[in-house]
Amino acid sequence: MHERGIKVGEPVFQTKNLDVTYSSSRGKTKALEDFTTTLEKGEFLSILGPSGCGKSTLLKVAAGLLPPSSGVAELDGRPITGPRRDVGIVFQQATLLPWQNVIDNILLPIRTLGMDLDKGRARARELLELMGLEKFEKHYPHELSGGMQQRVGIARGLVHDPSLLLMDEPFAALDAMTREHMMVELQRIWMDTRKSVIFITHSIPEAVFLSSRVLVLSPRPARIMRDVNIELPLPRTEETMGLPAFAELCAELRAMFSPRAK
Ligand SMILES: Nc1ncnc2c1ncn2[C@@H]1O[C@H](COP(=O)(O)OP(=O)(O)OP(=O)(O)O)[C@@H](O)[C@H]1O
Numbered sequence: 001m002h003e004r005g006i007k008v009g010e011p012v013f014q015t016k017n018l019d020v021t022y023s024s025s026r027g028k029t030k031a032l033e034d035f036t037t038t039l040e041k042g043e044f045l046s047i048l049g050p051s052g053c054g055k056s057t058l059l060k061v062a063a064g065l066l067p068p069s070s071g072v073a074e075l076d077g078r079p080i081t082g083p084r085r086d087v088g089i090v091f092q093q094a095t096l097l098p099w100q101n102v103i104d105n106i107l108l109p110i111r112t113l114g115m116d117l118d119k120g121r122a123r124a125r126e127l128l129e130l131m132g133l134e135k136f137e138k139h140y141p142h143e144l145s146g147g148m149q150q151r152v153g154i155a156r157g158l159v160h161d162p163s164l165l166l167m168d169e170p171f172a173a174l175d176a177m178t179r180e181h182m183m184v185e186l187q188r189i190w191m192d193t194r195k196s197v198i199f200i201t202h203s204i205p206e207a208v209f210l211s212s213r214v215l216v217l218s219p220r221p222a223r224i225m226r227d228v229n230i231e232l233p234l235p236r237t238e239e240t241m242g243l244p245a246f247a248e249l250c251a252e253l254r255a256m257f258s259p260r261a262k
């Protein structure tokens with residue numbers, strides 16, 4: 001059994017009976033209902049659920065960008081009151097600043113948190129290389145493809161070495177080859193750095209490949225329908241995807257989305 005990257009039983013992110021309701025001029029929308037779960041230190045938790053069910057909403061609560069309407073949301077045992085420096089976020093859209101070049105976009109968390117800029121720049125360059133973007137340091141977002149912009153967004157989420165990484169469909173805009181490469185890299189980063197990760201995806205194989213645990217959510221308002229431990233050995237490789245156990249887990253999760261499951 002691989003020792004690194006496995007959970008150690010300390011809660012990092014915890015919700016208890018969490019409800020989130022949006023209010024707008026069009027009325028109220030309940031996005032999360034009675035949502036209770038715990039992310040333990042070192043876990044890689046993927047979240048699967050139908051479009052519009054409340055997945056991004058959960059991530060915004062964890063990031064301190066959206067307050068709960070009722071119930072509890074905690075990081076390291078303390079209520080979440082705003083963004084935290086040890087949390088990294090990769091949004092569903094790249095959300096880069098159009099007037100800043102690639103390296104300055106990646107350095108945003110370093111500047112906001114007042115961290116050492118030279119060290120930050122060195123780390124940003126490492127990440128650019130990892131993302132295959134080392135030649136684009138001085139380019140502006142509009143000069144990049146959607147997939148390249150998203151890779152810059154991933155580098156920005158990692159640059160300040162956060163202990164909790166929140167990722168909202170980070171690979172959705174990437175081509176299949178880059179996606180597979182990024183999956184393997186993300187797994188390596190997770191195992192090497194013992195980060196805790198919440199990873200939203202629409203891809204069942206991606207969730208099974210990367211995760212130590214997968215939550216399947218109901219249509220809106222999101223409730224937890226399944227909570228599955230993925231006990232495939234680490235590190236996972238191309239061969240993992242050929243294992244019968246891999247196919248069985250994918251089939252089990254896919255069955256949750258079939259019309260008969262509802
Ligand atoms: N700022 C907001 N104001 C009002 N309603 C909102 C707001 N943000 C999200 N919603 C609504 O909350 C529900 C959940 O949205 P959320 O973005 O969490 O879904 P999601 O599961 O991430 O969907 P997708 O898979 O398509 O990204 C949706 O019905 C959405 O319309």
Ligand SMILES: [Mg+2]
Pocket residue numbers: 055056057092168
């Ligand atoms: Mg979303």
